């Protein structure tokens with residue numbers, strides 16, 4: 001039996017979708033290896049739980065950076081194990097849809113395609129993540145109506161105006177969730193002489209992070225090592241003290257959205273003016289981003305339902321376009337492209 005599958009190899013999370021079933025796996029894109037033997041010890045949730053806690057012999061690494069593969073060997077191992085966990089490896093020679101960021105070099109694209117072909121699949125079709133995000137947010141991208149969709153993930157932000165299945169204006173930035181985490185790490189070190197890990201910073205961001213000054217000031221305790229004494233230490237941090245560095249990142253994204261709006265054809269801008277902007281991706285949930293963007297571009301901004309799953313669900317919906325004609329009878333472009 002052959003069933004088609006979709007794969008979203010995200011910087012932070014790997015997601016797998018099986019036709020007829022929906023999303024079957026959603027786990028961190030992390031691999032733990034034994035440095036002596038190069039053996040993979042753990043992937044996904046298990047590997048994430050070991051991050052920053054491994055001995056000298058083990059290392060937990062993230063084989064994707066800025067939305068692209070930085071270690072193809074580990075990515076191949078990771079997907080193979082994840083497909084096994086999700087019971088997908090029993091599917092014989094599936095056809096696969098995989099998503100890629102909007103701006104990606106041919107070499108980076110080939111790395112994605114080769115890592116998926118290494119699984120023994122029948123074919124690989126690619127889709128830009130903003131098109132997948134739009135479909136996963138429930139939009140009909142084949143209509144002539146213009147939409148502005150933003151996907152803010154862990155390593156990339158994709159901004160695109162879409163109509164008739166195609167992109168009219170876009171930007172892809174390597175600024176996203178991980179940058180918020182890094183700002184928190186830098187701030188805590190500067191202000192409190194405390195070194196904290198990536199997992200702690202990410203948890204603090206989700207708990208108290210904000211990109212506009214919050215009315216209710218939330219607090220959380222972060223633990224790490226004091227740079228002066230070298231000893232374990234904990235401090236309480238507040239939303240109101242970390243929002244400024246986080247806001248700078250959000251403003252840089254809002255400026256790129258403005259650039260895309262300036263480039264988009266006027267008829268499509270009219271549609272976007274009416275409908276507003278759709279936000280997807282895990283990082284679209286950082287407190288206040290929708291408000292900040294609304295103030296910046298003076299348009300309505302809506303966060304999609306289940307923003308983290310929009311891209312994989314959209315890749316799943318796009319399975320129906322495999323093998324379809326490039327342009328349909330209404331002039332809509334097939335959102336899938338063949339890699340070679």
Ligand SMILES: Nc1ncnc2c1ncn2[C@@H]1O[C@H](COP(=O)(O)OP(=O)(O)OP(=O)(O)O)[C@@H](O)[C@H]1O
Pocket residue numbers: 009010011012013014066067068152153154155156157176177178202205206209281282283284285286287308
């Ligand atoms: N409630 C939340 N508030 C703020 N950030 C969040 C929240 N939930 C998840 N995130 C962040 O979203 C990011 C992951 O989003 P997502 O799963 O869309 O990324 P990805 O698809 O793996 O990455 P990319 O598309 O950039 O390659 C992480 O940085 C995570 O910390």
Ligand SMILES: [Mg+2]
Pocket residue numbers: 008010011129153154281311
């Ligand atoms: Mg993503």
